[in-house]
Amino acid sequence: MDLELADKKVFISGSTQGIGFAVAAACAAEGAAVVLNGRSERGVADAVARLRTEVPDAEVSGIAADVSDPAEVSALLEALGDVDVLVNNTGVFDVVAFEEIDDAEWTRYFETNVMSAVRLSRALLPAMLAKDWGRIVFIGTESAVDVPAGMVHYGATKAAALALANGLAKLTRGTGVTINTILGGPTYSDGVADQVERIAAANAMTVDELKGSLIRDTSLLQRFIEPEEIAHLVAYLASPLSSATNGAALRSDGGVLPTVL
Numbered sequence: 001m002d003l004e005l006a007d008k009k010v011f012i013s014g015s016t017q018g019i020g021f022a023v024a025a026a027c028a029a030e031g032a033a034v035v036l037n038g039r040s041e042r043g044v045a046d047a048v049a050r051l052r053t054e055v056p057d058a059e060v061s062g063i064a065a066d067v068s069d070p071a072e073v074s075a076l077l078e079a080l081g082d083v084d085v086l087v088n089n090t091g092v093f094d095v096v097a098f099e100e101i102d103d104a105e106w107t108r109y110f111e112t113n114v115m116s117a118v119r120l121s122r123a124l125l126p127a128m129l130a131k132d133w134g135r136i137v138f139i140g141t142e143s144a145v146d147v148p149a150g151m152v153h154y155g156a157t158k159a160a161a162l163a164l165a166n167g168l169a170k171l172t173r174g175t176g177v178t179i180n181t182i183l184g185g186p187t188y189s190d191g192v193a194d195q196v197e198r199i200a201a202a203n204a205m206t207v208d209e210l211k212g213s214l215i216r217d218t219s220l221l222q223r224f225i226e227p228e229e230i231a232h233l234v235a236y237l238a239s240p241l242s243s244a245t246n247g248a249a250l251r252s253d254g255g256v257l258p259t260v261l
Contacts, residue, residue: 003239006031010238011083011124013037013067013116014090016047018189019139022227023087024051026235028058035080036062037090067116068108077120082127085238088117089139091158093191095150106153113157114164121168121179128177135238138165138181139230142253145183162249169247178246180237185253186214188224220255 010027014020016038028034028051036051038044044062051060065076067090092112096105121136128134144162147155162181169179186192188211200210215222233252236242251257 001241003030003235003241005085005235005239008084008238009033009035009082010085010087011035011037011080011120012087012089013120015087016043016062018191019184019187019227019230020087020089021047021051022231023089023139023234024060025054026228026231027085027238028055028060030235030239032085032238033059034061035083036060037067037076038062038064039066040064067120068112070115070119073116073119073123077123083124084128084133085135085137086120086124087137087139087234087238088120088161090116091139091141093151093154095148096153097150098152101153109153109157110160113154114160117161117164121164125168125171125177129172129175133176133240135177135242136165136168136179137234137237138162138179139234140165140181140183140249142183142185142251142257145249145257166247166249172246176243178237178242180242180245180247181249182230182233182237183249183251183253183257184230185219185221185225185251185256186216187227187230189227192224216256218256218258223254225252225254 010032012020012024015024015036024034024036036047041064044064048060048062063076063079065072067073138161140162141158143155144158165179165181196210200207230252
């Protein structure tokens with residue numbers, strides 16, 4: 001299926017690895033001009049080179065910036081210019097007891113998981129509305145709906161991002177712009193893989209043993225989701241073919257959430 005992305009410019013925050021990189025690869029394979037983002041120049045350069053290898057004909061560039069920092073976002077936006085598609089992917093997560101999360105950590109999570117999307121959307125949405133076409137996709141999580149006890153700060157900030165996307169979609173009424181969120185389930189991204197490998201080594205387990213023990217009983221998929229599986233849905237939502245989908249929270253959670261919410 002041709003997703004009609006050949007003339008589109010796509011920016012994905014936090015896209016040097018994991019879900020973000022998979023989204024970039026999916027969009028590049030559909031002919032979109034893709035702009036990668038990460039915090040370090042070296043990381044961005046390596047990701048750009050990797051994507052050019054994986055998708056040889058792709059138009060790929062990158063901008064290094066910490067999107068949780070307002071000053072760096074301003075510089076990023078000046079270098080970026082207008083885009084057709086914004087994918088708000090950047091996010092941080094960890095398993096921490098609620099009583100151990102201090103104010104500084106709450107602020108860091110809010111700046112990264114919420115304010116990065118606020119600043120990017122606020123800057124890029126007006127031009128989309130002016131030309132009557134655009135896409136904003138939030139990479140969300142089922143944890144925004146069913147907040148884990150050990151990740152309250154993560155779930156709460158992702159719930160705020162879900163609310164942000166819902167409110168912004170109402171600003172697009174009657175236009176060719178759409179704003180949607182993907183509620184992803186447990187995904188074996190690079191960050192998750194690193195944690196799994198560390199925990200497995202500390203507990204004298206194999207990675208496969210630990211991965212199996214982490215699968216929830218409620219999961220219908222009964223395995224971790226691969227980043228590419230999330231990316232396929234993002235590429236569709238980024239395309240002109242998804243024109244009737246707006247203001248939605250689409251589940252790509254492997255059946256972890258109840259059928260009726």
